[in-house]
Each structure stands twice: as structure tokens, then as C-alpha cells.
Amino acid sequence: MRGPEAIAERAAGRVRRTRPVGETGRLMVIAADHPGRGVLGVGGDPRAMGDRSDYLARVCAALSRPGVDGVLGTPDVVEDLLLLGVLDGMVVLGSMNRGGLAGSAFETDDRFTGYDAAAVAGSRLDGGKMLLRIDESDPATAPALEACARAVSELAGHGLMAVVEPFCARREDGRLRNVLTPDAMIRAISVASALGTTSARTWLKVPAVPEMDRVMAATTLPALLLGGEVAGDRRAAVEGWRRALGPPNVRGLIAGRSLLYPPDGDVRGAVDAAVEVVDQAVGRL
Template sequence: MREEALYRLREDRARHPERVTGVAAARRRRPLLTGRDKLLIIAADHPARGALGVGGRPHAMENRLDLLDRLMTALARPGVDGLLATPDIVEDLLLLGALDDKLVIGSMNRGGVQGSVFEFDDRFTAYDAATIAAMGFDGGKMLCRIAPDDPATAGTLERCGQAISTLAGHGLMAMIEPFWSGHANGSVKHDLSADAMVRAISVVQALGTTSARTWLKIPVTEDMERVMSATTLPTLLLGGDPGQAADEAFAAWGKALRLPGARGLVVGRALLYPPGDDVAAAVDTAAGLLAES
């Protein structure tokens, strides 16, 4: 990022906070689906849960300027449709002029801080549906970790259902990311078996007063044919953190994208912090998978 752009961003943050809403109102918008029927969305909501590590780099995402530079590189590549992020990152990128003609999906429940005793208490601490609508964004994303051994799950399910209903009332996408989870050795673990994913999907797709605007965001796991057959909802595949096994991850994404119902990728760390740090090349590879599917 050029020093001039960084200076303007910091000046706007300090002296002209009202510019955020003004730039959002003037942002050029686009339809959810265009001529292509699959989406590539860049995700950047991990820092809000204190999750800063990528692969073997525990502090990879701690430098905000570096993260913004990587995001701007990714968003400028052909075939990238939009951004999924929390208000702080969305507003930085709005002020930097990086979100015209892009979808903007606001990340909503970031209260389950990684490694905390309240990690399953995924409260809605970031965007709410009313603000997403008022800012002219395109949808809201929520995490829904279903932990039978943690009573906080009940509140998460209720609040996710309410958010889905409210987003639908505004005519906006509700993107929900389900996991069947639990505690193991003092930390949160997700069960990524086909059995667990089918069960999690079955629960979350019934949340809310309507599923008309609900999209799923699910990991690529074994037996994806069976997992994808559990729903008729539009489904985006999440990238996760493949570490050094990026080639294997890309191959698995490409195969899963060919399944009925798969509507694209939502990828963050794997594209923003790839092995070798060539963000543009990693994004172009992911975009190529969509073009081939």
C-alpha cells in the first residue's frame, strides 16, 4: 500500500469518520449472481475472534496494513466477486476505494473468541442485519457451531435463527457456516466427518422463519457427494487453512465445485497467505477452478 493511501486512510479514520457511510452510500453495487453462476469471495473475519495464525505462522494476520495490502491485491484480481469481513476491515477497504462492483458480506457473530472459556458463546458482536441493510451491503454471515456438550449452543442457534429471519426480511443473503463441534483436550474441535456435516446442515437449514435467502458455507470434507445431497440450498465451499498442502486443497475444491448445488468458494487465509506469499497467483488459481467447474 502506498504511503499516500495509508496517510489518507489514517486521516479519514481520525478526522472524517463520517466518510464511511458516505462512501458506502456511493459504492457501485452489482447483482448477487451475474453471468457466472458461481462466486469467489475473499474472507477476512478471523482476526475478530483472535485467530491470527496461518499454517506455521502464529502471528501471520496481526499486521493490519499487510493484511489490507493482501486483500486489495486479491480483490483486484479477475474473477473475484467480493469480500466477507467485519466492520473494521470493510470500512478500511471502503475508504481505500476497493469495494466498488464487489459483493460485501458482513460478518456478524464474532463473540466466541478462539481459545476462551466462552468460545461456544458466539454472540453477535459485529454487524447486525439492520446495519448491513442500511450500508447497502449484500448479506450477512454467521458461524453456527453446534456443541452438544456446551449449553451456549442453544443461544447461538436462537440468535442465528433471528438473524436469518431479519436478513431475509431485508431481501438479503444469510450465509451460515455450520459445524458439529465439541471440547477435546481443552480446545474446540470440529467433527468434519460426513455424518457430522450432514447433521449440522440439517439443523441450520431449518433456522429462521424462512430459508428463502439462506446460503450455506461448508468445508470440503470426505464424501462430499453425500454432504451436498443433504440440502437444496445454495452452498459455498470454505477454504480453511490448508497449511503447506495447498495443491491438495485446490484439487479437492475443484472436485467439489462440480457437484450440484455448489455455488462457489469463500476463501481467506489459503489465498491471502499462500506458501510463497504470491497472493495474486493463489487467487488466480482459485478463480480458474470456478471457470472450469
């Protein structure tokens, strides 16, 4: 690449959002960090996200829609978007631990191979996001917990938002799988809420599971709903999001593949439908 200093220049000159994160009472964020964990498949296409130009075009289309607040990305994606000039006024979250490659034997050992707190602050981002898999049969869970706690503390020290995505997990047939029962999520949320030296700037990223009111009663922290992948009927998925957005501390939606690669191919329509359900369920303050 010619002129690599252009990335730092664009980061330094990016117009930041004038209102603090969360002040509007809701957040709608596009997730663009799946490829960094080796997750490229969507639906029946195992390489759907492997074409970076197409991927970026989809992300840019999503970010252009009214009601979208920002993006979550790995450094390479965030820097591409900076160079494309689409991040002014956006909430930008840096994806931090991408080392637990999807499907690998070391997936629980989810090392911080993306942003760290200093880089999030130095790049003038608005916060960092981390994935936390709690597999009580795997000793690698302990250092993952410690690393996430350190990141929460360090981000708070910079006055930045920390987004923690917790799951209880177990290995089945050689693969690490999330346990999506209400009781498992209550345990995961309880552990994640206590990470770090302060929870003042911590948000959670949670999946839609049964009994969301009971699940979200396990914490007073604000949360974003994980959109997940929509395999078929978009209307059914949107209705599921609407129900899961019911608890008062679920303040918005963060979704990637489900919006960037909708079954009907209409990225703008998928994003607009998600924005509508967030505005109806969470509202604008």
C-alpha cells in the same frame, strides 16, 4: 480519525453490483474476518495477520484479480476497504457473530458482536455471514442457534443474503474442535438449513469433507465451499477444492488465509488458481 462521516458517505456512494448475488451461477469471495475472532496465525507464524497494513494490502491484491466477486469482513475491515475505494461492484458480506473468540472457554457462546441485520442493510452490504457451532454437550449452543435463526429471518426481511457456516463440534483437551465427518456435516447442514422463518435467501458455507455428494444431498440450498488453510502443496489443495465443488448446489468458494498467505507468498497466483478451479468446476451461466 478525522472525518469519521467519510465511512457512511463511502457506503452510501458505493457502486453496487448490478446483477443479483448468485445470478451468474458462481461466487468467489475473499474471507477477511479471521482477526475479529482473535485468529491471527497462519502456518508457523502466530501473528501473521496482526499487521493491518500488510493484511489490507493482501486483501486488496486478492480483490483486484479477475473472477473475484467480493469480500467477507468485519465492520472495521469493510470500512477500511470502503475508504481504500476497492469495493465498487463487489459483493460485500458482513461478518456478524465474532464473540466466540477462538480457543476461549466461551467459544460456543458465539455472540453477535459484529454486524447485525439492520447494520448490514444500513451499510448497503449484500448480506451477512454467521458461524454456528453445534456442541450438544454445551447449553450455550441453544442461544447461538436462536441468534442465528433471528439473523437469518431479519436479513431475509431486508431482502439480503444470509450465509450460515455450520459445524457439529465437541470439546477436546479444553478446545472446541469441529467434527468433519460426513455424518456430522449432514446433521449440521440439516439444522442450519431450517434456521429462521424462511430459507429463501439462505446460503451455506461448508468445508471440504469426504463424500461431498452425500453430504450436500442433505440440503437443496446453495453453498459456498470453505477454502480453509493450505499448509503445504497448493496444487493438492486446489485439487481438493475441485473435487469438493462437484455437487451441483456447491456454487463457489470462500477462502481467506489460504489465498492471502499462500506458502509461496504469491497472493495473486493463489487467487488466480482458485478462480480457475471455480470456473472449471462451477462454470459461468
